[in-house]
Amino acid sequence: MSEIAQYKKLARDTYNIVWTLYIAGFVLALITGGLLLPLTFVLVFIGAYGGEVGWLDTCDIGVVGNGKWAKIMVPKIAKFANIKFIANTKTGYKKFKLNKISWIFVLTNNKTHFKIVKYFLNKRKNVFCEKPLTKNFLSSVKLFQLSKKNKIGLYVNDVEIFKKKDFSIKRNNLIVREKKSQISEDSLLHRFAYHDFYLLKKHINLNDIKVKKYSENKKNLFINFSTGNKTFKFSYNIKSKLKKHKINNTNMMTCKKDPLEMMIKHVLDGKTNLNRNFSNSLFSSKLISKINKKFYWDINYAK
Secondary structure (H helix, E strand, O other): OOHHHHHHHHHHHHHHHHHHHHHHHHHHHHHHOOOOHHHHHHHHHHHHHHHHOOOOOOEEEEEEOOOHHHHHHHHHHOOOEEEEEEEOOOOOOOOOOOOOOOEEEEOOOHHHHHHHHHHHHHOOOEEEEOOOOOOOHHHHHHHHHHHHHOOOOEEEOOHHHHHOOOOOOOOEEEEEEEEEOOOOOOOHHHHHHHHHHHHOHHHOOOOOOEEEEEEEOOOEEEEEEEEOOEEEEEEEEOEEEEEEEEEOOEEOOOOOOOHHHHHHHHHHHOOOOHHHHHHHHHHHHHHHHHHHOOOOOOHHHHO
């Protein structure tokens, strides 16, 4: 059975089970005259909850990307949507019919984001894109402008927002991330710092950034900059045996609910703030470009 067939079967089986429980609850209430009321409430609640999380009412979406991250995301997406196709840049994402497709999830290599997102925006399809939207600030601006022109949604992964963490900011601040991860050609600025930057957005003045240190290799990233009367130090290590993410003394790892699933559900339900996402995405992109001093139009992404 193909990967997409497995997800469709899971969604179909779940749909049938939930509807059965939902109906069974009301039938029990009628037959017993309320004698099994507690069980009735349980069954009806499960049925209603199934509808709330998206089991009973799903939209049709397409996925572009079949790599490691896509394999993490696709099972989560399948809980809230009917996946009509999974394509990659080799098999061709342009061959699929898009008539009933509500959203396209772009989960490909960063270098391919611009051309793929632009293609689907021009087809007037809502697009969810893995971060960063592009590695270049001006290229990202162009895509957001295109989405606004075509009056369609463009959403960039901002999963850290959905952890809903409260953290304190001091005069001197330390942000630490440690994990064991594969070495990639992508900068750790885009892989990890991107998320922390939009979380700290309201505390950072982009017009008053003084970079004191920026050092990066394949395994580590260190940043030290000041803004106003505050200093922010960032330390990232992707070859650590520990798994840690802290903003000062706040542990950013613990969550009651899966933040990825919460983000996906909000996107598909239309409950997300697209303007906030637009602002956060461009903020992180612009801060990255100020730190690595690559504030230019990269023709490799604009093709």
